[in-house]
Amino acid sequence: MEVALLAARVVAGGILVVAFAIVSDMLKPKMFAGLFSAAPSVATASLLITGLASGPARDHRYALGMIAGAIGLVFFSAAAAMLVKRLGAIPGSALAWIAWALPSLGLWWLFLR
Numbered sequence: 001m002e003v004a005l006l007a008a009r010v011v012a013g014g015i016l017v018v019a020f021a022i023v024s025d026m027l028k029p030k031m032f033a034g035l036f037s038a039a040p041s042v043a044t045a046s047l048l049i050t051g052l053a054s055g056p057a058r059d060h061r062y063a064l065g066m067i068a069g070a071i072g073l074v075f076f077s078a079a080a081a082m083l084v085k086r087l088g089a090i091p092g093s094a095l096a097w098i099a100w101a102l103p104s105l106g107l108w109w110l111f112l113r
Helices: 002-026 038-054 056-087 089-112
Strands: none
């Protein structure tokens, strides 16, 4: 059952990645194309397949985890924008991961554990 669920997620995620890539290719400016390609489509496919296989309670938990990760991504992006300018690409990006981990893990600890 788990292998079939994983296979369904992979196929659905791949189909949605291609669909989002086609839509994003039509958007202007092109710098936003990557924003709409992989992550939203894989998350959508994963939630759809999990919801159909396991029910909405498990889907709810996964969606909350995705929201916590997205909030962490906002913090990572802001920190990386500042740190990469000051420290360079590798050290700035490495330190920015701390800015992702703190809010993401904090939200997980408060709401999802």
